[in-house]
Amino acid sequence: MWCQSCREEYEEDDAGTCKECYEEASETEEELKREIEDLKSKVSFLRLNSPLDLPSPDLFLHAISSPPPPQHDPLTSAPAVPAHRAVLISRSPVFRAMLENEMEESRSGMIKINDVSYDVLRSFVHYLYTAEVLLDEHMACELLILAEKYQVKHLKAFCEKFMTSKVNNENAIANFAFAHRHNSKQLLDAALSLITDNMATLTVREEYKELVEKDPRLVVEIYEAYLTRQVNTAARDIVLPH
């Protein structure tokens, strides 16, 4: 009889997976759990307080929704989000370039963020301090766009993972197009494989018709993926003659 783990033969009268392998496995698990505890305490140590709870901000971020409401100075339309140069520079190479060189934002201490709501901007800045955010599908989508724009890789991956977990038949085409615009490989693959799973209903969908209008190249990509898949399946099913 054989140990499932190390594949060594072991004595009939010994318990199944040889003792060594079994004990080794348990030790590994213990070590991994210890490492997780250490990392968790490091995370909570490194987490900053919310910028709203911290003194002496030296920067203010303004959400500029576009188009701005009529008869409205967009800068006065929503409160500014306070922040600290030191934090933004540590989190984003884009903010670093903006604030380390003598650009207007650096001199004025005011950064305008276009096409974003105040709530999304506040969540974005909060994440830069705490690595925490409560996501729904809209927020994940908006934050992913900001994270990509300011090259906050960690937040982008976090949003992408969340959106990937929410892909379904209803939103697959929209997510496929979104993933394309924002270079989200993981989301793109998930959406595409779901679409190619349901080709029968594809062409009747509204989103499909819109996509043919707006961006036919993406539709071509869907059909190419479908074709590749069929070819591979066929190849697998070929039975070689004896």
Place this chain on the structure above:
Amino acid sequence: MWCQSCREEYEEDDAGTCKECYEEASETEEELKREIEDLKSKVSFLRLNSPLDLPSPDLFLHAISSPPPPQHDPLTSAPAVPAHRAVLISRSPVFRAMLENEMEESRSGMIKINDVSYDVLRSFVHYLYTAEVLLDEHMACELLILAEKYQVKHLKAFCEKFMTSKVNNENAIANFAFAHRHNSKQLLDAALSLITDNMATLTVREEYKELVEKDPRLVVEIYEAYLTRQVNTAARDIVLPH
């Protein structure tokens, strides 16, 4: 025959630890490793740059070694370490109290740190930003003192763990006394058990004689621990009559 893990009986012809348990164990390991990867990326996201690489510090920390070198203004004797209120407040409740209330340090933007060298202070502040430090035994000891003073629990635990790993017969008594002064339970237990392992040579040691002079109560504690240990051993060795 029995599965070592779930203790259920399994088929003779099945491999040792029942497949379920074996596969479950492997999955757990995979999940733990994924969690570790996530936490590591979170740590590297939350880690700030070194304060020396960051702009617009709004605080300066000065190491005041005591006694100060003769004919020397301690403030000018070593360069100041730049820092940011927002970071110090997030890391230490002591700095928070100091900087949120209108104390002199808050008004002047200058914090004097007594009885510490410039190198130690710089490492301390660097750790507050990055959670990184290269320890040797001297540095661990100095940083533990600072970490306790400013209630930076994470750093204190880190130094204590390092010092505990370095306890040996030569430094056990010194570490025992140090652990007492700075409430380091883990280090205290390690040192004490090593001391009680070597009672035969205890009284001839120089550090022992010094301790009897300086702090006899600690010596009493050593003897009490030794006594308890002997009593327990004796209790274990008692053989009950039939």
